[in-house]
Amino acid sequence: MLNQRFALRHPRPSRRVAMQIGALGLLGLGTNHITGLRALAAENASPVPTVKPKGVIYIFLSGGLGQHDSFDPKPDAPENIRGEFKPIATCTPGIRICEHLPRLAERSDRWALVRSLTHPYNEHSLGHHVMLTGRTPAPSGFDGNRPKPTDFPSIASVVTGLFAPRNNLPPAAVLPEKLVHVTGRTIPGQFAGEMGPRVDPWFIEASNYRDASYVHGAFPEYGFQRADGKATPPNYRFEAPRLELGHDMLPDRIDSRTRLLSSLDRQLRALDGAGSAGAFDRARQSAVSMLLDGRVHRALDVHAAPAKVQERYGRNSFGWSLLMARQLIEAGVRMVQVNLGNDEAWDTHEAAFRNLKEFLFPPTDRAVSALLDDLHDRGLLDDVLIVMAGEFGRTPRVFTEPSLKSKLPGRDHWGAVQSVFFAGGGVKGGTVVGASDKIGAYPSVDPQTSENMAATIYQALGLPKTIAWKDALDRPHHVYHGEPIRGLC
Numbered sequence: 001m002l003n004q005r006f007a008l009r010h011p012r013p014s015r016r017v018a019m020q021i022g023a024l025g026l027l028g029l030g031t032n033h034i035t036g037l038r039a040l041a042a043e044n045a046s047p048v049p050t051v052k053p054k055g056v057i058y059i060f061l062s063g064g065l066g067q068h069d070s071f072d073p074k075p076d077a078p079e080n081i082r083g084e085f086k087p088i089a090t091c092t093p094g095i096r097i098c099e100h101l102p103r104l105a106e107r108s109d110r111w112a113l114v115r116s117l118t119h120p121y122n123e124h125s126l127g128h129h130v131m132l133t134g135r136t137p138a139p140s141g142f143d144g145n146r147p148k149p150t151d152f153p154s155i156a157s158v159v160t161g162l163f164a165p166r167n168n169l170p171p172a173a174v175l176p177e178k179l180v181h182v183t184g185r186t187i188p189g190q191f192a193g194e195m196g197p198r199v200d201p202w203f204i205e206a207s208n209y210r211d212a213s214y215v216h217g218a219f220p221e222y223g224f225q226r227a228d229g230k231a232t233p234p235n236y237r238f239e240a241p242r243l244e245l246g247h248d249m250l251p252d253r254i255d256s257r258t259r260l261l262s263s264l265d266r267q268l269r270a271l272d273g274a275g276s277a278g279a280f281d282r283a284r285q286s287a288v289s290m291l292l293d294g295r296v297h298r299a300l301d302v303h304a305a306p307a308k309v310q311e312r313y314g315r316n317s318f319g320w321s322l323l324m325a326r327q328l329i330e331a332g333v334r335m336v337q338v339n340l341g342n343d344e345a346w347d348t349h350e351a352a353f354r355n356l357k358e359f360l361f362p363p364t365d366r367a368v369s370a371l372l373d374d375l376h377d378r379g380l381l382d383d384v385l386i387v388m389a390g391e392f393g394r395t396p397r398v399f400t401e402p403s404l405k406s407k408l409p410g411r412d413h414w415g416a417v418q419s420v421f422f423a424g425g426g427v428k429g430g431t432v433v434g435a436s437d438k439i440g441a442y443p444s445v446d447p448q449t450s451e452n453m454a455a456t457i458y459q460a461l462g463l464p465k466t467i468a469w470k471d472a473l474d475r476p477h478h479v480y481h482g483e484p485i486r487g488l489c
Helices: 014-026 031-040 124-133 155-162 251-292 294-300 307-313 317-331 352-377 450-460
Strands: 055-061 087-089 096-098 111-117 172-175 335-339 384-390 418-424 431-433 443-445 468-470 476-478
Touching (some): 055 155, 055 352, 055 450, 111 443, 111 450, 124 155, 124 384, 155 172, 155 335, 155 450, 155 468, 172 317, 294 317, 307 352, 317 335, 352 418, 384 450
Parallel strands (some): 055 335, 055 384, 111 431
Antiparallel strands (some): 111 418, 384 418, 468 476
16 A cells, blocks of 8 residues: 655755745745745645545634533533533434524534544643644643644644645645734644644634734624623724735736746755755745636635625634635645634633623534535535534533633533534534533543544545655654544544
8 A cells, every 4th residue: 555655854054044035025925925835835745645636624613612512412410510501403313402503403414423522631732732633642842832843743734744735725724813822822733843844734814803912813703702801893804815916016027027036046056956946946936826826816815705605604704714714625725724713712711601602603603504505515515524623622510710700600621521523524414423421521432532533534635544754864653643433424
C-alpha cells in the first residue's frame, strides 16, 4: 500500500525571508498573507492516492457546548442536573434534543450524534489542543498561554501538509479568524506545531471588528452578553478578505511586475540554491494566480450570494462563515475549520440558559441547518463530512459561580464527556453512537476519543491508514492515532 510522506525542513535564514517579504510587497500583498502563501508553497506535499474529491467542514464551538443543554438531554435527572431546557422529538423516533434547536430536530435524518467522546482535561487550552489536533496526550513542554513548535499539528495543518493545492486554493482554511482570548492569548492547537509553520492552515480573517482594549470574536451581530459584562456591539462587521490588486496594479501591469520579480529569483538562487528559489517562485506564482482567479474571489465573497441564500444561513458571522465554508469546499479546499464563537463564547459559566437560548443557539441552529440543506440540494452532502464539537462538555451540576457578577446559573468545564455532531460524508442519519450515564457525567457505552474523531475526518478525506509525514530529522510520524468511529457510516 502506498505510504505517502511529507518531508519538512527548518526555516531558512532571515535574509532570504526578508527578500521574500519585499517581493510580496511588489505584488501588492501585505504580510498578513504570508501564512496563506506558506500553505500554498508546501512544495514537498505529496499527492494522496487518486480518489473522488472529498471535503470536511469542522465547526468548532470554542468554550465548550453543554451536552445536557444541546444533544444529550437528561429530562429524568434532578433539576440541578437537567437544567432549564426541555427536550423535543426529532424526525427520528427515539432521538430527542434541546427545544431550542428546532431546525436541526427537523433534519435528524441527515445527522448523527456521538454522545460519548471523552478526554481528561477541564482546562481550555489543553481542551482546544486535544480537539483541534486529535491527540489526547499533552505534548512535551506544552504551554497553555501560547502555541509552541513542539505542539502536535492541528488536523487542518495535517491536511495542508498531505494534499497539494487545488484550483489556486490551499488544502485547508480556518475562518472567520484565529482563536484569540480576550487577554490576547493565542490558543494553542490551531497551528502546524512540530510539522513546521510552512504548513499552517490558511487563516481567513473575516471577523474584523477590533477594539484597542477588547477583542470580539465570531458572535452574532445582535450581541452576545459576556461574563465580563461587555457585549458585542451591534455594528460588529463580517468582511471577507479582499484579494484585490492595488489601485496601481491593473492586470496589464502584472507582466512588468513579474519580470521585475524575476531578478529577485536570480538573487535567491545565488543566496541558497535553485531549489529554494524555485519553491519561492511557485509561491509567488500561486499568489498571482489567487489574485487573478475569479473562482477564488467568488468563494470568499459571501455578500454576493443571492439574498435568499444569505437569509437562509443568517446575516451574521455564524451564517456567513458557514456559507463561505461551503463555497470554499466547492471551489476546491479540502477542509475548512469554522470557529463559531471566538474568545470561548460557549464558555457558559453564568447566564448559560439565557445566553444559549437568546444568542448562541438561534444562529447556530439556523446556519447549520442551512448548510445541511445547501449541500444536499447541490448533491454534495454525501461527499462532505460535517463535524461540530467544542473543546469539552459542561458539568452535570448547574451552579452559580460566586466570583462572577451575574447570579444566573451556568455550568463549569467538563472534559469527561461531550456530544459531537456528525453529518454528510457517508454518515448514517438518525444514528446515535455511544451514551453518557444517567446524569451526563461520564461515558457509559462505547467511549470515543479525539483520536477516533480525527481518524473519522482523515478517512472521509480518503487518507490511507498507513500515511505518515517526516520531520526535519527524517523521522516518520503517523497521521492516524485511532480508529474511525464505528457505527457512523
